[in-house]
Amino acid sequence: MSEITFHKATLDDVDAYLAIEQKVIHLRMYSGISDREEAREDFATNEVYLIKKDGVVIGSTEYQIQEGGIVYMSGLVIDPDFQGLGIARKAIEFRLSLVGDAKRMYVVTHPHNSKVIGMYLSYGFMIESWKDDYYGDGEPRLILVFDRSK
Numbered sequence: 001m002s003e004i005t006f007h008k009a010t011l012d013d014v015d016a017y018l019a020i021e022q023k024v025i026h027l028r029m030y031s032g033i034s035d036r037e038e039a040r041e042d043f044a045t046n047e048v049y050l051i052k053k054d055g056v057v058i059g060s061t062e063y064q065i066q067e068g069g070i071v072y073m074s075g076l077v078i079d080p081d082f083q084g085l086g087i088a089r090k091a092i093e094f095r096l097s098l099v100g101d102a103k104r105m106y107v108v109t110h111p112h113n114s115k116v117i118g119m120y121l122s123y124g125f126m127i128e129s130w131k132d133d134y135y136g137d138g139e140p141r142l143i144l145v146f147d148r149s150k
């Protein structure tokens with residue numbers, strides 16, 4: 001049986017990380033990272049984990065702890081060759097096992113990204129707002145929030 005594992009990424013992993021990003025960066029509903037400098041900056045400001053299947057990198061997942069302990073569930077990418085196998089759900093559960101007791105967590109995703117929206121809603125996140133042109137690429141985004149005070 002194949003095994004999915006999560007590995008804290010270091011700067012040595014930037015190229016492996018970019019190789020997966022390359023496979024999805026063309027998607028209109030995904031605003032990804034395309035160069036080493038941007039990736040290094042991302043690694044410096046986020047907790048980045050590579051996802052491996054039987055030891056081979058097939059995705060990445062990340063989060064960022066912001067002011068006041070707010071958690072931004074930042075990145076989640078699965079290699080298209082390995083999508084539809086429940087790996088993204090495992091990646092969400094992995095991050096929730098690390099930071100799921102935060103008082104507020106949020107995700108930013110495209111309104112057409114129904115896989116992502118459906119999964120986070122299933123963990124109690126709610127759609128909080130719609131932002132036009134969120135990343136400056138002309139595409140809107142939804143903000144999904146899990147807030148313990150609500």
Ligand SMILES: CC(C)(COP(=O)(O)OP(=O)(O)OC[C@H]1O[C@@H](n2cnc3c(N)ncnc32)[C@H](O)[C@@H]1OP(=O)(O)O)[C@@H](O)C(=O)NCCC(=O)NCCS
Binds near residue numbers: 029116
């Ligand atoms: C979004 C993404 C991470 C999902 O990865 P994945 O490993 O294929 O996801 P999973 O196999 O865990 O499936 C996720 C859920 O979506 C559901 N799903 C599949 N196709 C769907 C569709 N067309 N509409 C709605 N839900 C769908 C699955 O049934 C599953 O739900 P379940 O766990 O309740 O059965 C992957 O498609 C990806 O990397 N996309 C490009 C990058 C991206 O958009 N990242 C998210 C940025 S916020």
